[in-house]
Amino acid sequence: MPKRVDHDERRHRIAEALWRIASERGLDGASLRDVAAEAGISLGQLQHYFRTKDDMLVFALGHISELAARRIGARVGSLAGDPSPRTLLRETLAEMLPLDDKSRTGQLVQIAYFVRAVHDERLRRHAKEGIPALREFFAAQIRRAKEGGDVAADRDPDTEAMLLISLVDGLTGYVLLDVLPGEEALRLVDAHLDRLFT
Amino acid sequence: MPKRVDHDERRHRIAEALWRIASERGLDGASLRDVAAEAGISLGQLQHYFRTKDDMLVFALGHISELAARRIGARVGSLAGDPSPRTLLRETLAEMLPLDDKSRTGQLVQIAYFVRAVHDERLRRHAKEGIPALREFFAAQIRRAKEGGDVAADRDPDTEAMLLISLVDGLTGYVLLDVLPGEEALRLVDAHLDRLFT
DNA sequence: GCTATCGCAATACAACTGACCTGTAAACGA
DNA sequence: TCGTTTACAGGTCAGTTGTATTGCGATAGC
Numbered sequence: 001m002p003k004r005v006d007h008d009e010r011r012h013r014i015a016e017a018l019w020r021i022a023s024e025r026g027l028d029g030a031s032l033r034d035v036a037a038e039a040g041i042s043l044g045q046l047q048h049y050f051r052t053k054d055d056m057l058v059f060a061l062g063h064i065s066e067l068a069a070r071r072i073g074a075r076v077g078s079l080a081g082d083p084s085p086r087t088l089l090r091e092t093l094a095e096m097l098p099l100d101d102k103s104r105t106g107q108l109v110q111i112a113y114f115v116r117a118v119h120d121e122r123l124r125r126h127a128k129e130g131i132p133a134l135r136e137f138f139a140a141q142i143r144r145a146k147e148g149g150d151v152a153a154d155r156d157p158d159t160e161a162m163l164l165i166s167l168v169d170g171l172t173g174y175v176l177l178d179v180l181p182g183e184e185a186l187r188l189v190d191a192h193l194d195r196l197f198t
Numbered sequence: 199m200p201k202r203v204d205h206d207e208r209r210h211r212i213a214e215a216l217w218r219i220a221s222e223r224g225l226d227g228a229s230l231r232d233v234a235a236e237a238g239i240s241l242g243q244l245q246h247y248f249r250t251k252d253d254m255l256v257f258a259l260g261h262i263s264e265l266a267a268r269r270i271g272a273r274v275g276s277l278a279g280d281p282s283p284r285t286l287l288r289e290t291l292a293e294m295l296p297l298d299d300k301s302r303t304g305q306l307v308q309i310a311y312f313v314r315a316v317h318d319e320r321l322r323r324h325a326k327e328g329i330p331a332l333r334e335f336f337a338a339q340i341r342r343a344k345e346g347g348d349v350a351a352d353r354d355p356d357t358e359a360m361l362l363i364s365l366v367d368g369l370t371g372y373v374l375l376d377v378l379p380g381e382e383a384l385r386l387v388d389a390h391l392d393r394l395f396t
Numbered sequence: 397g398c399t400a401t402c403g404c405a406a407t408a409c410a411a412c413t414g415a416c417c418t419g420t421a422a423a424c425g426a
Numbered sequence: 427t428c429g430t431t432t433a434c435a436g437g438t439c440a441g442t443t444g445t446a447t448t449g450c451g452a453t454a455g456c
Contacts, residue, residue, distance in 0.1 A: 026317055031413065031414080032413080033412085044434060044436065045435075047416085053415090111312075115224060118374050119222065119227075127375060128375060128376070131377055159386060159389050163386055165372075166365055166371075169368035169371055170363070170371075171364045171368075173367055174329075174363075174367075176316050177312070177325060177326060178322070178326070188364065195393055203402085203403070231443085242403095242405045242406065243403080243404055243405075245445080246402095246404060249445095250445080251443095
């Protein structure tokens with residue numbers, strides 16, 4: 001066996017270079033040569049790890065979704081004691097908004113993928129696959145809150161869950177466009193939660 | 199003076215050809231040659247009407263926003279009698295969702311522009327300019343409803359207006375991704391309105 | 397009829413794109 | 427030591443991109 005290299009580690013490095021470019025210029029502005037230069041490697045090396053550009057895009061999308069999920073998990077996991085459903089929801093929603101530079105970059109990349117996904121079957125499957133789990137997690141919290149009497153009995157958890165997801169996504173767009181400051185978006189989320197919880 | 203031609207009419211024709219391509223392949227998939235072919239004209243003629251590609255994009259964005267506003271205006275204007283604030287809001291929101299093929303195309307193009315706008319100062323100005331007016335229109339309806347006792351007194355019209363806009367935008371994304379069917383999105387809007395109006 | 401101007405076609409061009417294809421060095425097992 | 431496999435650098439290629447240039451026909455005022 002010849003020289004051994006951690007393939008996954010290299011691929012992650014390349015994906016992160018791709019994000020840096022995509023968050024500045026969009027996915028279509030990221031050529032293989034640009035990504036290679038940003039990662040500090042040659043075009044040949046990049047192609048050694050990703051046979052086609054499409055492979056690279058799909059891998060990078062999977063990686064960024066994974067990181068976002070882990071970030072949310074870490075934030076929720078670090079909550080003290082036994083957090084209420086409302087707290088869980090609020091912290092998750094807040095982590096989904098582009099409030100700091102890192103998550104702003106992440107959201108910019110996600111949006112870039114979203115646009116491609118609308119026209120690209122393969123990316124669409126990836127983009128859609130996380131939604132049901134998130135929706136179910138939200139619905140479960142609302143169900144718990146209903147049992148505790150914190151949410152009115154006539155609210156449908158699944159409906160409210162999808163409303164929350166859609167709201168955050170819409171707000172995200174406006175924060176990225178600088179129509180809303182981040183704190184204002186968070187205030188709007190809280191206002192919505194005020195109505196959901198009694 | 200030589201032959202006179204209606205420049206604006208030609209430009210509109212070209213813009214519409216651009217939309218057809220952009221809604222299928224995205225804005226970056228629309229080269230000048232593609233657009234010219236779709237419009238049934240030569241590349242030379244297209245360049246005669248738009249000196250640069252950027253000029254074409256900016257013009258087409260202005261045109262599509264104008265058409266969307268006109269569509270909403272027509273729908274709202276055709277409401278019988280003296281429509282209630284809730285009816286006005288619901289019909290406007292419904293028209294903003296991509297429920298039929300035409301508005302789906304329109305939304306796909308808007309999204310394509312949105313992504314560019316995040317990175318492009320000139321487009322961002324255009325993309326943002328319609329929001330305040332829409333927000334104020336929504337807020338005005340909610341204010342009217344509060345006076346009529348149809349919305350609780352402690353609701354802030356401006357907050358609720360922005361929540362509505364963001365919600366529809368988030369839902370639009372998921373409809374375009376085929377995560378939600380159109381009717382489901384409309385049902386979610388109605389559910390949200392049920393909570394806003396007493 | 398002359399000519400300036402407009403409308404448009406055709407072509408050219410330099411830059412860039414992703415995919416592919418070599419050549420080579422290094423590491424390991426036999 | 428040899429052969430095989432992996433890691434990478436560099437170059438090539440055909441195709442596409444936006445823009446610039448040139449030329450020519452039609453039309454209107456003089």
